[in-house]
Amino acid sequence: MIEHSLSLPPVEGLERYADLIVRVGANVQSGQQVYVDALVEHADLVRAVARSAYAAGAAYVDVRYGDSHVRRAMIQHAPEDVLSDTPSWLLERVSTAAEGGALIMIAGEEEPELLADLDQERVGKARPVAQLQRHMRAHGERSWSWTIAAGPTSGWARQVFGEPDVDRLWSAIAETVRLDEEDPVEAWREHSARLRARCAQLDALELDAVRFDGPGTELTVGLLPESCWLGGGVETAFGVPHVPNLPTEETFTSPDNRRAEGTVRSTRPLELGGTVVRDLEVRFENGQIVDVKASTGVDAVRAQLALDANATRLGEVALVDGTSRVGRTGLTFWNTLFDENAACHIAYGGAYVAAAPGLADVPEDELPERGLNVSAVHTDFMIGGPEVKVTGIDRDGREVVIIEGDEWQLS
Amino acid sequence: MIEHSLSLPPVEGLERYADLIVRVGANVQSGQQVYVDALVEHADLVRAVARSAYAAGAAYVDVRYGDSHVRRAMIQHAPEDVLSDTPSWLLERVSTAAEGGALIMIAGEEEPELLADLDQERVGKARPVAQLQRHMRAHGERSWSWTIAAGPTSGWARQVFGEPDVDRLWSAIAETVRLDEEDPVEAWREHSARLRARCAQLDALELDAVRFDGPGTELTVGLLPESCWLGGGVETAFGVPHVPNLPTEETFTSPDNRRAEGTVRSTRPLELGGTVVRDLEVRFENGQIVDVKASTGVDAVRAQLALDANATRLGEVALVDGTSRVGRTGLTFWNTLFDENAACHIAYGGAYVAAAPGLADVPEDELPERGLNVSAVHTDFMIGGPEVKVTGIDRDGREVVIIEGDEWQLS
Numbered sequence: 041m042i043e044h045s046l047s048l049p050p051v052e053g054l055e056r057y058a059d060l061i062v063r064v065g066a067n068v069q070s071g072q073q074v075y076v077d078a079l080v081e082h083a084d085l086v087r088a089v090a091r092s093a094y095a096a097g098a099a100y101v102d103v104r105y106g107d108s109h110v111r112r113a114m115i116q117h118a119p120e121d122v123l124s125d126t127p128s129w130l131l132e133r134v135s136t137a138a139e140g141g142a143l144i145m146i147a148g149e150e151e152p153e154l155l156a157d158l159d160q161e162r163v164g165k166a167r168p169v170a171q172l173q174r175h176m177r178a179h180g181e182r183s184w185s186w187t188i189a190a191g192p193t194s195g196w197a198r199q200v201f202g203e204p205d206v207d208r209l210w211s212a213i214a215e216t217v218r219l220d221e222e223d224p225v226e227a228w229r230e231h232s233a234r235l236r237a238r239c240a241q242l243d244a245l246e247l248d249a250v251r252f253d254g255p256g257t258e259l260t261v262g263l264l265p266e267s268c269w270l271g272g273g274v275e276t277a278f279g280v281p282h283v284p285n286l287p288t289e290e291t292f293t294s295p296d297n298r299r300a301e302g303t304v305r306s307t308r309p310l311e312l313g314g315t316v317v318r319d320l321e322v323r324f325e326n327g328q329i330v331d332v333k334a335s336t337g338v339d340a341v342r343a344q345l346a347l348d349a350n351a352t353r354l355g356e357v358a359l360v361d362g363t364s365r366v367g368r369t370g371l372t373f374w375n376t377l378f379d380e381n382a383a384c385h386i387a388y389g390g391a392y393v394a395a396a397p398g399l400a401d402v403p404e405d406e407l408p409e410r411g412l413n414v415s416a417v418h419t420d421f422m423i424g425g426p427e428v429k430v431t432g433i434d435r436d437g438r439e440v441v442i443i444e445g446d447e448w449q450l451s
Numbered sequence: 452m453i454e455h456s457l458s459l460p461p462v463e464g465l466e467r468y469a470d471l472i473v474r475v476g477a478n479v480q481s482g483q484q485v486y487v488d489a490l491v492e493h494a495d496l497v498r499a500v501a502r503s504a505y506a507a508g509a510a511y512v513d514v515r516y517g518d519s520h521v522r523r524a525m526i527q528h529a530p531e532d533v534l535s536d537t538p539s540w541l542l543e544r545v546s547t548a549a550e551g552g553a554l555i556m557i558a559g560e561e562e563p564e565l566l567a568d569l570d571q572e573r574v575g576k577a578r579p580v581a582q583l584q585r586h587m588r589a590h591g592e593r594s595w596s597w598t599i600a601a602g603p604t605s606g607w608a609r610q611v612f613g614e615p616d617v618d619r620l621w622s623a624i625a626e627t628v629r630l631d632e633e634d635p636v637e638a639w640r641e642h643s644a645r646l647r648a649r650c651a652q653l654d655a656l657e658l659d660a661v662r663f664d665g666p667g668t669e670l671t672v673g674l675l676p677e678s679c680w681l682g683g684g685v686e687t688a689f690g691v692p693h694v695p696n697l698p699t700e701e702t703f704t705s706p707d708n709r710r711a712e713g714t715v716r717s718t719r720p721l722e723l724g725g726t727v728v729r730d731l732e733v734r735f736e737n738g739q740i741v742d743v744k745a746s747t748g749v750d751a752v753r754a755q756l757a758l759d760a761n762a763t764r765l766g767e768v769a770l771v772d773g774t775s776r777v778g779r780t781g782l783t784f785w786n787t788l789f790d791e792n793a794a795c796h797i798a799y800g801g802a803y804v805a806a807a808p809g810l811a812d813v814p815e816d817e818l819p820e821r822g823l824n825v826s827a828v829h830t831d832f833m834i835g836g837p838e839v840k841v842t843g844i845d846r847d848g849r850e851v852v853i854i855e856g857d858e859w860q861l862s
C-alpha cells in the first residue's frame with residue numbers, strides 16, 4: 041500500500057487547511073472580527089475555520105451560509121424588481137466587516153450547473169448590487185483582510201473527475217495551495233516573494249499596453265500610468281499582509297478601461313455560479329465588449345454585461361505562466377479561483393483601486409473617466425495557455441516578450 | 452405490503468410539510484417578506500419551505516442558517532464580554548422582519564447535548580440579548596406572522612429512539628402536526644377552534660390563580676385581571692391569523708409575575724439548545740424562583756436565571772391535557788416544541804403581551820411592576836401529566852377543577 045503524500049486525512053487535514061486559510065489567507069489578528077461567507081455544503085470546513093480563527097485570537101466569528109437552492113427559487117419566483125435588491129441587514133454586515141475585519145469566503149458549488157436551465161437574464165440580474173458595490177469599495181480602500189479559498193463538494197468533484205471523488209479533489213486542492221509542503225507557511229512566504237519579484241520586473245518596464253496573440257486571440261489591452269502590478273498578497277490600510285486568493289499564481293493590474301481592442305478566445309470553461317460558459321469568444325472596440333459568443337451560457341454573460349454602465353469594460357489583466365501549481369495539475373477545475381490561476385486572464389467589470397495607487401485620491405464617481413473601471417460585476421475569464429504569447433509594449437512602442445510557450449521570459 | 456399512512460415519502464412529504472409550515476404556521480401572504488431561521492442540518496426542509504413560500508406569493512425569502520458547532524467554538528473561545536453581544540446586522544434583520552414580515556423558525560438540534568460539557572455560565576451568557584429583546588417586542592406588538600416548526604435530524608432521532616431513525620421521527624412529527632389527515636389545513640381549522648373554545652371556557656371563569664398538585668408539585672400561580680387565555684393560533688396587528696407553534700395543543704396565558712408560590716417538579720426532560728436538564732425541581736417565593744435542583748444541566752438553568760433582573764419570574768402558564776396528539780405518541784421528544792405540547796407547563800422569563808390585552812398600552816418599562824414579566828429569557832418546562840391535578844381559583848376563592856387524570860374537566 042502506498043501512502044499518498046497529498047491526501048488529507050479527514051480531521052487533521054481539514055484543520056491544517058483551515059489554519060492556512062486563517063493564518064496565511066486572511067491573516068487573522070488578535071481581537072479581530074472574522075466574517076465567513078460559505079455555502080451550507082461547506083459546514084465541516086467552516087467549523088474548522090471558526091475554531092482556527094478563535095485560536096488565532098478572533099474576537100467573534102460571524103458565519104453567513106448561502107444556499108444555492110434557495111437562490112434558485114428566488115431567481116425562479118421572486119418579483120423582477122426584487123432580484124437586484126440588497127437586504128438592509130446584508131449591507132450593514134458588509135459595512136461592519138469593512139471596519140477592519142477579516143473576510144473569509146469559501147467557494148465551491150455542489151451543483152455547478154444548478155442555474156443553467158433558468159432564464160439567464162434573471163440569473164444575471166439576481167445580484168445584490170448595493171452589497172457588491174460596498175464590497176468592491178472595501179477592496180479598494182483595503183479596509184479588511186480578505187481571502188477566498190475552496191470548499192470541495194462531491195458535486196464539484198464530479199464535474200472535475202466525472203465521479204464524486206471528494207478525496208481526490210481535496211488532494212488536488214492541497215497540492216495547489218502548498219499543503220503538501222512540510223511548512224506551508226514558509227512555502228507561501230517564498231512563493232509570495234517570487235510573485236512580488238515578477239511585479240517589480242513588470243513595473244520597471246513602465247508598460248503602456250499588453251498584447252495577447254494566439255489561436256482566435258489578438259487582443260491589446262491598454263494600461264494606466266497610475267497602475268502597478270500586484271501579486272503574492274497585498275496589505276490592508278491598517279498594515280496587515282494577506283493573500284486574497286488561495287491558491288494564487290497571478291501578477292495582475294487594473295487596466296485602462298478605455299483601451300482594449302481586438303478579439304479573444306477563452307482557453308478554459310468559465311463557471312458563473314450555477315451556469316457554465318463554454319467556448320467564450322469576445323470582441324472589444326474602444327475598450328468595450330461589442331460582441332460575445334459561447335457554446336453554452338452566453339445569455340448569463342450577456343446578462344452580466346447589461347447589469348450596469350461599465351460592466352462591458354475591463355477591470356483586470358493578469359499574467360500566469362506554466363510554473364503555476366494549478367496549471368501543473370493538468371486539471372480543469374471548473375472554478376475560477378483555480379482556473380484563473382492556471383492561465384493568463386482578463387476580467388470585465390470593476391477594477392481594484394489598490395492596483396492603481398496613483399488614483400487612490402480620486403473620488404469614486406470620477407474613476408471611470410480617469411480610466412479605472414467601476415462596476416458591480418467582476419468576472420475573470422481565462423485567455424492564456426501554451427499557444428498564447430504575451431507581449432508588453434512601452435510608451436515608446438518598444439515591445440518585450442513576457443510569456444511565450446507558457447514560460448516567463450523576463451529576468 | 453402495508454402502506455404506512457404516516458410515513459413521509461422523501462420529496463412529496465417534505466413539500467406537504469413545508470406547505471403546512473408556510474400556509475398554516477406563518478400563513479405567508481402575497482408580497483410578504485419571509486425570514487427563515489434554521490440550522491445547516493435543515494437545508495432540505497428550508498429549501499422546500501423557500502419554494503413553498505414563493506408559491507404562496509412571498510416577495511423574498513431570506514434564510515439565516517445557524518451552526519451549533521460554530522456557536523460551540525464561540526462559547527469556548529470568545530472573550531467573555533462578547534458572549535451576549537448582538538451583531539448590528541442581526542438587530543437590523545430582526546427589526547426589518549418585524550415590519551410585517553413572516554418569520555419561520557426551524558427547531559431540532561443534530562447534537563442535543565453538544566454544549567453539555569462546556570462552562571454552563573458561559574453557555575447561559577451566550578445569547579444575543581439585544582436581538583432577543585427586539586424579538587420579544589415584535590411578538591408583543593404582533594408585528595410579524597411567525598411560527599416554529601421542527602426539522603428532524605438523525606442525531607435528534609437517536610436521542611428519541613436510541614437509533615438515528617429519521618424516518619420514524621418524521622412519522623411521529625407528521626402525526627403530531629396532523630399531516631396524516633387527508634386535509635391537514637381543514638384539520639387545523641377544527642383543532643384551532645377546539646383550543647379557542649377552551650380559551651373561552653377559561654376566560655369565563657375569571658380566574659385569579661391556578662394550582663398544580665401532584666408528586667413533588669404544589670404550586671399556585673397568580674393570574675392578572677388584564678390577561679386572557681390564548682390557544683389555537685393568534686392574529687397579527689395587521690390582521691393575519693397564524694399558528695406560532697407546529698404542533699400546538701396548549702391554552703396559555705401571561706401570569707402575574709409577582710405571585711407564584713410553592714414547589715414544582717418537572718415531568719419531562721428539558722432540552723436547552725445543547726444541554727439537557729433532567730429531574731428539574733424549582734421552588735418559588737413571592738413570584739421568584741429561589742431554589743433550583745436538577746440531576747443534569749442545573750448550571751445551564753442557573754445561568755439563564757442570572758441573565759437579567761426578571762428571568763427568575765414567570766412569563767407563561769399553559770394547560771394541556773391527554774387528548775394532545777403529542778402526548779398520545781407516548782414519546783419524549785427531548786425538544787420543547789413537542790414536549791411542552793404533551794403536558795401543562797410554565798415558563799420563566801418574558802411574558803407575551805398579546806396574552807394581556809388589558810396592558811397593551813402600558814410602556815414596556817412599566818410592565819414588570821404591573822405584573823407582566825419582561826426578560827430576554829423565555830424557557831418553558833413541563834410540569835403536567837396524569838398524576839397532576841390542575842385547579843382554578845376565582846377572585847372569591849371558589850375552586851374549579853380544570854384537568855384531572857389528564858382529562859379536561861370544563862364543559
